Amino acid sequence: MDKGGLGLLATLYQYISVSRDYVAQVWKPHLRFRCSSEDSITLLLQYLQQSFILSYIHAIRVVIMSEFTTFTEGEFYEGHFDSRAYVKSFYSCSSGHADEKNYLTFVLRCLSRVFSAGKRSLSIESLSLTVLFFLNNFDTDVCFKGEHKGKRLIDVGSGPSIHSVLSACEHYDEIVLSDFANNNRREIEKWLKNQEGSLDWKPILQYVCELEGKSLSDLEATLKQRVKKVLKCDVRLENPFYPHTLEPADCVITSLCLEAACKDIQTYCRALHGLTELLRPGGLLVMIGVLGESFYKVDEQLFSCLRLSRDGIEEALRGLGLSIQEFNILPAEDRENNSVSDFEAIFHLVARKPSE
Structure with missing residues (x-):
């Protein structure tokens, strides 16, 4: 600028x-x-x-x-996205970045509820946060079902992070992590192989363990054992993993990926179609994203973002034949003091591909 x-x-x-x-x-x-x-x-x-x-x-x-002459797509991330600064800013504690007011807590609790419901003991803080979630558009018909299971899970656009699959890892035999940027994949590989200087995920692991009554060492060992591949992906392609063809998955997770990778709603809808093609019939799609965001910042570097609405996302998913089981929203707090992004709300949704 x-x-x-x-x-x-x-x-x-x-x-x-x-x-x-x-x-x-x-x-x-x-x-x-x-x-x-x-x-x-x-x-x-x-x-x-x-x-x-x-x-x-x-x-x-x-x-x-x-200031953006073009949308900051994947190629821009290769040379400008600082993986370590990103994790330090947004994942150094369970609440996430201080300016984003419990964004990460919301995400971790939603994922825990989907995959491991009923295993946690709620503290006073947890109870108050759960009440807040209910007030922000939980679909109470499907809350707390939990424990979705299967053989294969694919996380599309993991970034340098492992947080999206922590609650799910013990319920799937094979997990694939992925990202467009080489540096993000390298950081994941370093952590999986216990290499010196790898990112510290203990605060996030500990929070999930407290939610679900697990041992930190057991959860870490389970995840490292279940992750079978870390692949390059590009959600703009018809097959995001081209030239690889993956076996259909029981569950696909994507977190904060599509809105950062897709420059317009047409590209976004094509990317959603690509994700659904990764699922077996009856498979589960779990999405974490932001509504109304046009930019976010990592270590003073700006990245553009496709502004999304709940109606637009629901229309796109239903157009692909998916049934939306829940769509949970946490509105942004204190937006005028958020120095790292301009999102209006965080969302978490669960949708199912029709069975043949």
């Missing part, structure tokens, strides 16, 4: 701060004539301040995205 763009961003952030003061100083005297209590005044002020702030967030998004 050039100096002009940075200057404009600085000005917009300054306006956010000024707008808060403006609302408080200018509007509060007028509201006193129209509201019967201080509580009513406070609520109205907060609403007005939020409206100002969201307007400036939209302007900031426009400025940032204007």
